[in-house]
Amino acid sequence: MEFYLINGGPRKKYNTTKLLNRVYDGIKNELEKNNIQEYNINTVRLYDLDYKGCKSCFHCKKIGGKYYGQCPIKDDLRELLPKIHESDAVVFASPIYFGGITGELKSFLERLMFSKLVYGKESLASKKPNGIIYSMNVKKELSDEIYEETVFKTTEEYLSYTFGKPYSLKVYDTYQFKDYSLYENYLFDEKEKAKTLEKQFPKDLDSAYNLxxxxxxDTI
Ligand SMILES: Cc1cc2nc3c(=O)[nH]c(=O)nc-3n(C[C@H](O)[C@H](O)[C@H](O)COP(=O)(O)O)c2cc1C
Structure with missing residues (x-):
């Protein structure tokens, strides 16, 4: 069995990575509980790869074309995209940057999803269990107000069209700096953030594990 965890954030040891690591543990433990030994959980850090978003060449939609249903661009996604499409399950994770998923994840999803999109018909992609995790500075109340429709609903509608309805985990009010005293900030209170880190973040990690x-x- 093949699983893909796609990390759309740049930081190797912070919120998004920690959450995805717990998804890894959850998958591993569930599989092993069911005596499944043959599996790979592939973690991909998008910031380590060299690629750009969709170039709108439309080779993927050319009737009878060599690249129908595939992205023909020769870069670091060339071999990775088909592997994800052939995999058993996939999870994406991203910090929220300027009211959206990161540019890296957005570009990646364009390439992954557009090659399988058929105008007016079902996607060519195989349906599979999938999920998406977002981590962000703002608290739930503000997130519900400003990101629910614009970010989460839209992203998840495209994932639903391509792979089927995703599991969705939103992690709010994250701890951003190792030491708040070193960075200019008039908006977030370090003590409040520390409280969230202590009380809420462990629950978020559990939610990632459960995801x-x-x-x-779902894959068994
Ligand atoms: C360039 C940039 C833009 C950001 N924009 C937002 C934003 O619009 N809304 C928000 O809630 N947090 C924003 N943040 C904060 C991050 O989303 C938040 O700290 C996240 O948990 C970081 O994930 P990480 O710890 O895995 O890097 C931004 C951070 C950066 C660096």
Whole structure:
């Protein structure tokens, strides 16, 4: 069995990565609980790869074309995209940057999803258990107000069209700096953030673990 965890954030040891690591653990434990030994959980850091977004060449939609249903661009996504389409399950994760998923994840999803999109018909992609995790500075109340429709709903509608309805985990009010005293900031209170880190973030990590378990269960 093949699983893909796509990390759309740049930081190797912070919120998004920690959450995705717990998804990894959840998948692993669920599979092993079910005596499944043959599996790979592939973690991909998009910031390590060299690629750009869709170039609108339309080779993927050319009737009878050599690249119908595939992205023909020869870069670091060339071999990766088909592997994800052939995999058993996939999870995406991203910090929120300027009211959206990161540019890297957006460009990646364009390439992954557009090659399988057929105007007016079902996607050519195989349906599979999938999920998306967002981490962000703002609290839930503000996120509900400003990101629910614009970011989460839109992204998840495209994922639903391509792979089927995703599991969705939103992680709010994240701890951003190692030491708040070193950086200019008049908006976020370090003590409040520390409280969230202590009380809420462990629960978020558990939710990520559960997302991994559910995803694995769906593939069995
Ligand atoms: C360039 C940039 C833009 C950001 N924009 C937003 C934003 O619009 N809304 C928000 O809630 N947080 C924003 N943040 C904060 C991050 O989303 C938040 O700290 C996130 O948890 C970081 O994930 P990480 O710890 O995995 O890097 C931004 C951070 C950066 C660096």
């Amino acid at each position: 991994g378990m559910k995803l694995a269960k």
